Amino acid sequence: LLDDAMAAASQPAFTRDGSEVHVAGNVGSEADAAAAAAHGADLAGLIRTEFLFLGRDSAPSVDEQEATYRRVVEALSGRRAVIRTLDVGGDKPLPYVHQPTEANPFLGVRGLRLALAQSELLRDQLRAICRVAADHPVSVMFPMVSQVDELLAARRILDEVCREDERADLAGLEVGIMIEVPSAALKAAAFVPHVDFFSIGTNDLTQYTLAAERGNDAVATLGDALDPGVLRLVDEVCRAASGTGVRVAVCGEIASDPVAAPLLLGLGVDELSVGPYAVPIVKHAVRDLDLAQCRELAKRALALPSAADVRALTA
Numbered sequence: 001l002l003d004d005a006m007a008a009a010s011q012p013a014f015t016r017d018g019s020e021v022h023v024a025g026n027v028g029s030e031a032d033a034a035a036a037a038a039h040g041a042d043l044a045g046l047i048r049t050e051f052l053f054l055g056r057d058s059a060p061s062v063d064e065q066e067a068t069y070r071r072v073v074e075a076l077s078g079r080r081a082v083i084r085t086l087d088v089g090g091d092k093p094l095p096y097v098h099q100p101t102e103a104n105p106f107l108g109v110r111g112l113r114l115a116l117a118q119s120e121l122l123r124d125q126l127r128a129i130c131r132v133a134a135d136h137p138v139s140v141m142f143p144m145v146s147q148v149d150e151l152l153a154a155r156r157i158l159d160e161v162c163r164e165d166e167r168a169d170l171a172g173l174e175v176g177i178m179i180e181v182p183s184a185a186l187k188a189a190a191f192v193p194h195v196d197f198f199s200i201g202t203n204d205l206t207q208y209t210l211a212a213e214r215g216n217d218a219v220a221t222l223g224d225a226l227d228p229g230v231l232r233l234v235d236e237v238c239r240a241a242s243g244t245g246v247r248v249a250v251c252g253e254i255a256s257d258p259v260a261a262p263l264l265l266g267l268g269v270d271e272l273s274v275g276p277y278a279v280p281i282v283k284h285a286v287r288d289l290d291l292a293q294c295r296e297l298a299k300r301a302l303a304l305p306s307a308a309d310v311r312a313l314t315a
């Protein structure tokens with residue numbers, strides 16, 4: 001099975017009834033980018049840029065960031081690179097950013113909230129991304145968005161920064177947001193006019209929906225992304241995007257669970273972004289699916305009371 005999957009991995013994945021599903025790689029280093037390309041990822045659906053910012057005493061310069069993003073993007077050999085802006089704060093503090101201690105860091109100044117509060121950091125990162133986007137297919141993705149105004153503020157900064165760079169012909173620069181806060185999922189329609197794509201971060205979306213901290217073993221069984229409460233939010237996002245041209249990806253861990261693929265595709269997800277080594281097996285799973293059956297399955301899953309029932313349904 002693995003040999004077959006590897007051999008077919010570099011080919012696009014179509015369901016049995018002929019719909020193409022993009023299978024992307026999640027990338028957190030240059031090595032991951034090379035692994036994603038080698039394992040047949042159609043694109044890098046989530047480039048976590050934190051590796052460049054953590055474990056040091058000062059922020060990376062624009063030049064250093066540009067050089068690193070360039071190496072990551074070049075390792076992808078022409079595939080689209082979805083670069084997520086800095087997603088730190090709260091439980092991942094940066095020594096060079098002053099932040100008061102928070103009682104509930106997951107509910108505090110993290111992700112885009114921190115980036116807007118420390119806008120020089122965001123500005124520099126977007127400058128570096130714009131330089132790379134001038135000659136490569138690059139998308140910018142903002143994390144931890146809960147309000148349309150936050151997205152509009154970030155887009156204004158992106159526009160200003162792009163205009164500074166006269167080399168840049170940024171027609172190919174796409175902008176999207178992570179959907180990982182329940183309010184953003186429920187208000188997805190309000191974000192549609194302002195984005196090219198959504199990427200659902202089920203790791204955080206699940207922790208916020210079930211009030212079950214990710215990484216806390218005592219509540220790990222509660223925090224199952226296949227909980228119908230989470231699936232209903234995914235459904236809401238897909239409905240809001242449907243027919244608008246806005247694509248919907250899932251980039252949380254659940255995207256690589258073979259049980260999840262029929263449910264997510266049945267709800268209307270267009271892209272699964274998974275760890276680089278999981279790409280071949282997820283493409284293999286997609287090729288075995290029939291979308292009409294997936295839709296039926298998803299509809300039934302939405303009406304169930306628990307993740308355990310959803311898992312039993314798909315077994």
Ligand code: PEP
Nearest residue numbers: 180201202203204251252
């Ligand atoms: C997520 O929250 O699902 C996600 C993909 O982002 P991260 O795991 O980096 O928080």
Ligand code: MG
Nearest residue numbers: 180201203204
């Ligand atoms: Mg997240």
